[in-house]
Amino acid sequence: MEKLFKAIEISARAHNGQKRKGENPPPYICHPFFVGLLLLKLGYDEKVVSAGILHDVIEDGFKNLKREDVENIIKENFDDEILDLVKAQTEPKDPNMSKEEKIRTWEIRNQTKLEKLKNSSPEVRAISAVDLLSNLIELHLLFQSEGKQATKYFNVDIKKKISFMEKQLEIFKNDKDAPYSQILPEIENYLQKIKKILEDWENF
Secondary structure, three states: OHHHHHHHHHHHHHOOOOEOOOOOOOEOOHHHHHHHHHHHHOOOOHHHHHHHHOOOHHHHOOOOOOHHHHHHHHHHHOOHHHHHHHHHOOOOOOOOOOHHHHHHOHHHHHHHHHHHHHOOOHHHHHHHHHHHHHHHHHHHHHHHHHHHHHHHHOOOOHHHHHHHHHHHHHHHOOOOOOHHHHHHHHHHHHHHHHHHHHHHHHHO
């Protein structure tokens, strides 16, 4: 139980002051906390839940620290298994990459993500699936509250992002007996709702 407490503490410190997307965005910490809570509800053990709470710490947390320093923080407080689970959720891109470079390399980077996901452990995919559901819930709430203008918060065409999410879902469907498989219908449902919203905006 101490590991869970420590994971919450480190994640809260890592994302202190950060916000999600929107005009009135929720604190960033809402996202990793939701991921950890849902993994716990699905029956995952302390290591997987802790990694879920920490999953964005290396990529998006502790903006004043180098990635290797953040990895060392995790290693000092947890074992290599938790560090490996968190690193598996971390895109190995240059944190100083410009917005233009992110847009230019988006497709190839996300294709690499899909290949990596296919070859990952079921535990890594569980964290990724719960992360996806959390992002979809947040995206749906954002579209409901801000309408079409909410698409301005994304660097690439939102349809490309949805297509990528659908490809993730297809990979997750291979883990039919995994505990996280029970949330896959919910992921599919949110994808359909968001696609319907985008279609309605196009036809308006």
